[in-house]
Amino acid sequence: MFDPESIVVGLEIGTSKVCAAVGEMTSQGGFKVLGLGQCRSRGVRKGEITDPQKASEDIRLAIAEAEQMADVEIRSVFLGVTGAHVRGFNNRGIHPVVSADREITQEDVDDAIRNAKAVNLPHDHSVLHTIRQDFVVDDHDGVQNPVRMFGARVEARVHVIHGQGNRLQNSIRAVQSLQLSVEQAVFTGFASALAVLGKEDKEMGALVIDFGAGVTEYALYTNSLLRHSGVLAVGGDHVSNDLAIGLKIPLGRAEQLKIEHGGVEVGPDQMGAKVSLAAEPGMPERQVNLEHLRRIQSVRIEETLELIAHDVGPLLSHARAGIYLCGGGSRTRDILPMASRIFGQPAQIGRARDVSGSVASMDHPEFAGPIGLARFGALRLGNQPPGGGWRSTFGNWFRR
Amino acid sequence: MEEIESPIVPAPVVPTAPSHDFRVVAVGRAGIAAAEALCGAGALAGVDVIALHTDARVLARSGAGHKLVLNSGQPRGLGAGGDPALGQAAAERESAAIRQLFQGARIVFVLTGLGAGTGTGAAPVVARLARESGALVLAVATLPFQCEGRLRIGHAQAGLQALKAAADAVIAVPNQRVLASMDRQATALDIFGAANRLLVGGVQGLWQLLTKPGLIQVDFASLERLLRGRHSESVFASVEARGEHRSREVIERLMASPFLGPDPVLSSADAILVSVVSGPDVPFAEIESVLAHVQRQAEQAQVVTGTSVEPALAGAIVVTVVATVGGSAPLPEAPSRGGVGFDMGEGSMPLDNESRVIGDRPGGEYIGLGGSLGGRSSAGLVPPAPDLTPEQREQLGGRHGTRNTTKKKKVVQSTFNFDLVSRGRFEKTEATVLNGQDLDVPTFIRRGTALN
Numbered sequence: 001m002f003d004p005e006s007i008v009v010g011l012e013i014g015t016s017k018v019c020a021a022v023g024e025m026t027s028q029g030g031f032k033v034l035g036l037g038q039c040r041s042r043g044v045r046k047g048e049i050t051d052p053q054k055a056s057e058d059i060r061l062a063i064a065e066a067e068q069m070a071d072v073e074i075r076s077v078f079l080g081v082t083g084a085h086v087r088g089f090n091n092r093g094i095h096p097v098v099s100a101d102r103e104i105t106q107e108d109v110d111d112a113i114r115n116a117k118a119v120n121l122p123h124d125h126s127v128l129h130t131i132r133q134d135f136v137v138d139d140h141d142g143v144q145n146p147v148r149m150f151g152a153r154v155e156a157r158v159h160v161i162h163g164q165g166n167r168l169q170n171s172i173r174a175v176q177s178l179q180l181s182v183e184q185a186v187f188t189g190f191a192s193a194l195a196v197l198g199k200e201d202k203e204m205g206a207l208v209i210d211f212g213a214g215v216t217e218y219a220l221y222t223n224s225l226l227r228h229s230g231v232l233a234v235g236g237d238h239v240s241n242d243l244a245i246g247l248k249i250p251l252g253r254a255e256q257l258k259i260e261h262g263g264v265e266v267g268p269d270q271m272g273a274k275v276s277l278a279a280e281p282g283m284p285e286r287q288v289n290l291e292h293l294r295r296i297q298s299v300r301i302e303e304t305l306e307l308i309a310h311d312v313g314p315l316l317s318h319a320r321a322g323i324y325l326c327g328g329g330s331r332t333r334d335i336l337p338m339a340s341r342i343f344g345q346p347a348q349i350g351r352a353r354d355v356s357g358s359v360a361s362m363d364h365p366e367f368a369g370p371i372g373l374a375r376f377g378a379l380r381l382g383n384q385p386p387g388g389g390w391r392s393t394f395g396n397w398f399r400r
Numbered sequence: 401m402e403e404i405e406s407p408i409v410p411a412p413v414v415p416t417a418p419s420h421d422f423r424v425v426a427v428g429r430a431g432i433a434a435a436e437a438l439c440g441a442g443a444l445a446g447v448d449v450i451a452l453h454t455d456a457r458v459l460a461r462s463g464a465g466h467k468l469v470l471n472s473g474q475p476r477g478l479g480a481g482g483d484p485a486l487g488q489a490a491a492e493r494e495s496a497a498i499r500q501l502f503q504g505a506r507i508v509f510v511l512t513g514l515g516a517g518t519g520t521g522a523a524p525v526v527a528r529l530a531r532e533s534g535a536l537v538l539a540v541a542t543l544p545f546q547c548e549g550r551l552r553i554g555h556a557q558a559g560l561q562a563l564k565a566a567a568d569a570v571i572a573v574p575n576q577r578v579l580a581s582m583d584r585q586a587t588a589l590d591i592f593g594a595a596n597r598l599l600v601g602g603v604q605g606l607w608q609l610l611t612k613p614g615l616i617q618v619d620f621a622s623l624e625r626l627l628r629g630r631h632s633e634s635v636f637a638s639v640e641a642r643g644e645h646r647s648r649e650v651i652e653r654l655m656a657s658p659f660l661g662p663d664p665v666l667s668s669a670d671a672i673l674v675s676v677v678s679g680p681d682v683p684f685a686e687i688e689s690v691l692a693h694v695q696r697q698a699e700q701a702q703v704v705t706g707t708s709v710e711p712a713l714a715g716a717i718v719v720t721v722v723a724t725v726g727g728s729a730p731l732p733e734a735p736s737r738g739g740v741g742f743d744m745g746e747g748s749m750p751l752d753n754e755s756r757v758i759g760d761r762p763g764g765e766y767i768g769l770g771g772s773l774g775g776r777s778s779a780g781l782v783p784p785a786p787d788l789t790p791e792q793r794e795q796l797g798g799r800h801g802t803r804n805t806t807k808k809k810k811v812v813q814s815t816f817n818f819d820l821v822s823r824g825r826f827e828k829t830e831a832t833v834l835n836g837q838d839l840d841v842p843t844f845i846r847r848g849t850a851l852n
Contacts, residue, residue: 045829084832233832234839241824242842246851251825292851300843307834
């Protein structure tokens, strides 16, 4: 029914949910989402697996649902990885052109990239992605492809994303224990940006913030190049936890309150207003101060966005297409005006773009991650061999 | 009132030589051993070391310049026998004699080992008396090994609290940390040697900082401003490196120091004093990189830096760091002093002027206190002290000193004690620490957002 070669699956093991997206590369080079499967996640904290047993069960359920919806059999996935240990930075590699006529060959370019990859990482870290940015030929900046140009020196600029090897292996193992193979481990923040940003957005420059339950990832594009990426191990769980502590209510009810009454604006309507928590067995009915709820949530989200703005720094002004928020946290009431104020750029909800298929699934900012992972897979498989605009060294190690 | 609120008082010229302003007081056996190690290292040339002990025989063996036997009340000149109460009583009994020792002192180092009788009981009293005579008191106290037993550890904790309340700053040297940093093969001699070396290094570094003329001078005033009235616990580390990669090595060693790790002490410190002493041939860029590194590590803290050049240290860098963690902000002098006693010199000062403890001591020496400190002016808040006889005051100070101080501290406590906040859902996860802040702790608590 389907050509199994054209099926790509993105799997994100998130802190609140495990989600698998099945996509298909169409013959016209497009990308279509065939199905989504999700399951509440129990064994994950701050984006990293803390209970492999439970995580495996949840992955199995999510995969099974996706298989059913898309009517395919899933054998391999592109796995999203994240966590506080994942970091991104820019690096450069230099290669002198030695040929007599000073014409730059593909080998020169490869050498320059190889030099750029030889980065000094902490000993237990592995490289997840080495994403090519642009080249400098002699002092000529912003060269897209220097092959067949003339020059004495090629400098390759790359963005390197790396993470602690053992912690990355945890999620890879959890998937492999289900007899699924992992095509490649992909940084979720990068995948979300792939799903949310169109070609024009990347060109104009945009910051994508994936506000998840456990962690918040962000990636910044300028001039179609990935320039900055990072992870902040703060997410929606922190908001719920703050509320549970501040309002003295159980965590489950804090979560529920956050969804029903949460928001980051404290307006005159909220001043002194109360909301009631319905009575449950063992819990009497209670009134909760709405103003406090909003204030607690507001300072946490404000702080999180400020930390990201601080980390991204002056590059922010290059994000002319604005800020895209995705992930469950982007559903917070009034978060967009707050983000616009903090980043000084227009903010909008990021949804998967340039994708055909079930529209309902794409409308949810929560699914940007898994759809982006499948999209990454489609781009990667579509470009093989050899790698296209971006390359990876990491995934191949884990293919068994 | 106006007179009280004006904090600037012209400093009279101090005629005495600096070395006379310093006193090193060794209390108890461990303190005396530390002082001897210091003298042996030649760190305290020309400084009076005063040894105090309840056991006359230990004192007889020590080579200190001044000795004072604290009569523990035990027969035949026996020591306190591990009972802090006896040590405290002995020091109280000799308080007049001890006070004599601090005549004209501006800075007093109290060296002691907590856990047993004399050090634990007497050191807080000695610190209080030194403080009452107007000196800045820095206590350096070793804490017992865990294997020394619960009783001693309990005593040591209580003693540390008392010492923190009495002294301006306490530098705790936990022996257990030294043990943890050594490998399993280390002998007892190695470990005690290492503990002593760390202690000597730290005190020596601090000493140099205060006494040697520096290029960027950290003088007595800046130390005092940093520490006075904090009643805090500090850690210190002093490391040396030489050779080509000295600036990097020195940072690595500093970070690896048992007292600064494994917790991120620097990033959570409130106040940090860094001194870099280098040989005359060391480029300034290296010194700058070391200082910049510490500054980066300690974004939250108030950092005081100093550098000086020491001809004997050709090709080497010595970095001394004193980091103060978790103290209250420097208090306006009056409340904190009020807790530990009012007796200034001969009691010549009228008590209702307590809120500006400034003025000339009978010896004519200026005591720089109170007004120059940061923080809010306390003048309007402090009620006039009750009219007490000197005996009553002493009694009050002695009995309620500790409790009183803790209570006063609570009033101005500006930071929340995070240990009390449950991390809730994140109990068992790795803490998300960024710039010294634990992001798992609710933002509204860290920012002190008021929820009425």
